[in-house]
Amino acid sequence: MTPFTDRLADAVRRKGPLCVGIDPRLESLPKSIRENHPDPAAAFEAFGLRILELVEPFAGVVKPQAAFFEQVGPAGFAAMQAILRRAKAMGFVTILDAKRGDIASTATAYAEAAFGPTWDADSLTVNPYLGRDAVEPFIETARRDGRGIFVLVRTSNPGASLFQNLVCEGRPLYRHVADAVAEWNGTVGDVGAVVGATHPAELKELRAAMPGVWLLVPGYGAQGGTAADVRAAYDAKGLGAVVNSSRGVTFPFQPDDPNWEAKVEAAARKAQAELAISR
Amino acid sequence: MTPFTDRLADAVRRKGPLCVGIDPRLESLPKSIRENHPDPAAAFEAFGLRILELVEPFAGVVKPQAAFFEQVGPAGFAAMQAILRRAKAMGFVTILDAKRGDIASTATAYAEAAFGPTWDADSLTVNPYLGRDAVEPFIETARRDGRGIFVLVRTSNPGASLFQNLVCEGRPLYRHVADAVAEWNGTVGDVGAVVGATHPAELKELRAAMPGVWLLVPGYGAQGGTAADVRAAYDAKGLGAVVNSSRGVTFPFQPDDPNWEAKVEAAARKAQAELAISR
Numbered sequence: 001m002t003p004f005t006d007r008l009a010d011a012v013r014r015k016g017p018l019c020v021g022i023d024p025r026l027e028s029l030p031k032s033i034r035e036n037h038p039d040p041a042a043a044f045e046a047f048g049l050r051i052l053e054l055v056e057p058f059a060g061v062v063k064p065q066a067a068f069f070e071q072v073g074p075a076g077f078a079a080m081q082a083i084l085r086r087a088k089a090m091g092f093v094t095i096l097d098a099k100r101g102d103i104a105s106t107a108t109a110y111a112e113a114a115f116g117p118t119w120d121a122d123s124l125t126v127n128p129y130l131g132r133d134a135v136e137p138f139i140e141t142a143r144r145d146g147r148g149i150f151v152l153v154r155t156s157n158p159g160a161s162l163f164q165n166l167v168c169e170g171r172p173l174y175r176h177v178a179d180a181v182a183e184w185n186g187t188v189g190d191v192g193a194v195v196g197a198t199h200p201a202e203l204k205e206l207r208a209a210m211p212g213v214w215l216l217v218p219g220y221g222a223q224g225g226t227a228a229d230v231r232a233a234y235d236a237k238g239l240g241a242v243v244n245s246s247r248g249v250t251f252p253f254q255p256d257d258p259n260w261e262a263k264v265e266a267a268a269r270k271a272q273a274e275l276a277i278s279r
Numbered sequence: 280m281t282p283f284t285d286r287l288a289d290a291v292r293r294k295g296p297l298c299v300g301i302d303p304r305l306e307s308l309p310k311s312i313r314e315n316h317p318d319p320a321a322a323f324e325a326f327g328l329r330i331l332e333l334v335e336p337f338a339g340v341v342k343p344q345a346a347f348f349e350q351v352g353p354a355g356f357a358a359m360q361a362i363l364r365r366a367k368a369m370g371f372v373t374i375l376d377a378k379r380g381d382i383a384s385t386a387t388a389y390a391e392a393a394f395g396p397t398w399d400a401d402s403l404t405v406n407p408y409l410g411r412d413a414v415e416p417f418i419e420t421a422r423r424d425g426r427g428i429f430v431l432v433r434t435s436n437p438g439a440s441l442f443q444n445l446v447c448e449g450r451p452l453y454r455h456v457a458d459a460v461a462e463w464n465g466t467v468g469d470v471g472a473v474v475g476a477t478h479p480a481e482l483k484e485l486r487a488a489m490p491g492v493w494l495l496v497p498g499y500g501a502q503g504g505t506a507a508d509v510r511a512a513y514d515a516k517g518l519g520a521v522v523n524s525s526r527g528v529t530f531p532f533q534p535d536d537p538n539w540e541a542k543v544e545a546a547a548r549k550a551q552a553e554l555a556i557s558r
Contacts, residue, residue, distance in 0.1 A: 023385070067381055067388035073397045074360060077353040101406055102346055102378055103436035106302070109346035118352045127380055129408040129431060132438030152408060157382035159411030166455060168447035176445060 001146030004093075004123060004190040005214050008148070009239050011060030011093045016276050017234070019061040019095065019216070020268065021246030022048050022083060024068050028251050030260045041075035044068070048083035051250055052090060054261055058268035059249075061242050062087050063216075066098035084119055094122045095216065095242075099152065100138075101127035107134050111141035123148040125194060125216070128177050135180075139188055148190035148214075153177045154206060156196025156219030174202070175209060182210045192216055195233070197225025197243065204232035207240075215241040220271075221248025227274040245271050280425030283372075283402055283469040284493050287427070288518050290339030290372045295555050296513070298340035298374065298495070299547065300525030301327050301362060303347050307530050309539045320354035323347070327362035330529055331369055333540055337547035338528075340521050341366050342495075345377035363398055373401045374495065374521075378431065380406035380413050390420035402427040404473060404495070407456050414459075418467055427469035427493075432456045433485060435475025435498030453481070454488060461489045471495055474512070476504025476522065483511035486519075494520040499550075500527025506553040524550050 024044040026034075033050075037043040052062065064083055069076035087094050096119050100110040107130075114124040126138050126149045138149045154164055154174040164174045178193065185191040195206045197219035207215065217233050219225040220243045233241035252267040253260040303323040305313075312329075316322040331341065343362055348355035366373050375398050379389040386409075393403040405417050405428045417428045433443055433453040443453045457472065464470040474485045476498035486494065496512050498504040499522045512520035531546040532539040 025384075065381075065385060065388075067379075067385045067392070070392040071388045071395070071397060074353050074356040076397075077356050081353060099381055099406070099409075100346075100378075102344075103434060103439075105304075106344060106346045109344075109350045113346070113349040113352075116350070118350060118355075127378070127406050127408050129406050129442060130378075130434050130436060130439055131441035131443060133436050134434075134438060136438075155382060155409050155413075157409060157412050159413060159415075160382075160409055162410035162459065163407060163452065163455060164410060166447035166452065168445035168452060173442065173445065173447060173452065176442060180441065 003146050004142070004148030005192070007122065007146070008061070008093050008214060008242065012239055012242065015058065015060035016272050017241055017243045018059040018268070018272050018275050019063050019242040019244040020051065020055045020059045020249050021063045021065060021097070021244050022051055022250065023065040023246045024048060025251070028255060030253070030257070031255045032258070039075065040072040041079045044072060044076060045079035045082050048079065049086055050261070051264065052083070052087055052092070054264045055249065055268040056090060058272040061093045061095065063095040063097050063244055065246070066096065081119065084121055088120065095150065096121035096124045099125050099127045101130050101134050103130060104133050104137060107137035108141060111138045115141055115145070115147045121147070123150060123192070125150045125152065127152050128180070135184070139184055139191055142190060143188050148192060150192040150194050150216040151177065151181050153181060153193040154195045154199060154202050156198045156223055156225070160196070174206070178206050178209045181213055185210070185213045194218065197230045198223055200229040200232060203230070207232055217241055217243045221245040230275070243275055282425050283421070283427030284471070286401065286425070287340070287372050287493060287521065291518055291521065294337065294339035295551050296520055296522045297338040297547070297551050297554050298342050298521040298523040299330065299334045299338045299528050300342045300344060300376070300523050301330055301529065302344040302525045303327060304530070307534060309532070309536070310534045311537070318354065319351040320358045323351060323355060324358035324361050327358065328365055329540070330543065331362070331366055331371070333543045334528065334547040335369060337551040340372045340374060342374040342376050342523055344525070345375060360398065363400055367399065374429065375400035375403045378404050378406045380409050382409060383412050383416060386413050386416035387420060390417045394420055394424070394426045400426070402429060402471070404429045404431065406431050407459070414463070418463055418470055421469060422467050427471060429471040429473050429495040430456065430460050432460060432472040433474045433478060433481050435477045435502055435504070439475070453485070457485050457488045460492055464489070464492045473497065476509045477502055479508040479511060482509070486511055495523065496520055497523045500524040509554070522554055
């Protein structure tokens, strides 16, 4: 199988760096979808599948957020499975945003879920707090057939600095995690990093600290990061990063808006154009 | 509703500090269960429900591990749901070991899943790497109706030190996390900490650093921690900690052993006795 980052680079060359996050929130869904699908999980599935069709011209990468699907129970996971399958069939590169992390054989179970028949995702977000033997099983399982992971390095949320920015042995904690990511990626490849758009100076620093590492950049759009803020994420060829927008692209409407689909298309087109200009 | 830690204390007073981890591994399940339940998720459910019955006299707390259920797909989550429900109905205090962590509204979605109708767990393990606004939604959702969380502080795996033991501004990273946990618990209560049995000196240090905080201590049994190692986790009243054993109690047999149930009972009885002596 083609290595994960080669497929990611191909998607970015074709459609630009926009990654569309699929974070279904029941109270925000179009009223028409709620009416046609009274069951929350069925509504999530219908919405997610329609989003795939609407954003397909503008984005090559999609990122379902596991938390929202988990919230509606086992049927929600079946909906997430259906969306991941359809996305793959349509040619999207998929990132399962589940931020998993656990020790040794348990990490392997999560990785088998992510890359095996359960989710069959191209990549997974991974939390590094548990350390070396909590991350390496994900890397090993991913590399078996051309999948990848994105390790959380510097997240986009306002409270992230509590631990991530502690100065440890001369450098912020996030730099220690970045060094480990650069080492893992140098050894086996296909190990990326999550670095938020909401801290542009740190994004620049981390781009330099992890040469060759693909970045997944959340925080663009609704969280406040701009196209200018994310410019530092790309490498000299305009590759090396995908930029996620969830609410900004998928919820630019009120639930009772009959023209919600046109608004999603317009938001995705605008994000694609903004991010293209920024390269 | 009675506060989470009051219910936990009651369980420990009645049955001792043993927490039985339910980590079903397909290749380790009793052959008889595999034969009667060819579907992996159905086998996990049958095994988990039988484990609840077998360990009920010896443990007041059980901890399903989400990774293994996720590995067998959406039906696996339905099996985990059935096990959590039965455990609650039988009077166990439940800990959902999912190590969740995400930003703000996404953390709320995970918390609603854990404490709402999806899992209806008494408590959840939470990863602190994303910082303040990634942990506080779990605390807020938990306290609404007497649930709790256990924040990962010092995990039991060999590679945990890579980041957790970095010296940050004069103290190891895990101490910074411990201070945040002590603060959160002091403010709202029902915030516990995960501290591995495999580092007895650090367990002692962290017991002192987090007075009044309930500890979930993994690493006893199959991972190498002994009853003597976990002694430091208890407070002066012999409360303040639950000690988890997964493989040691639930898989003390070969798959083709017709007497596997008697071996599980014997292992649970032995663990209960060992941990009672250690108090």
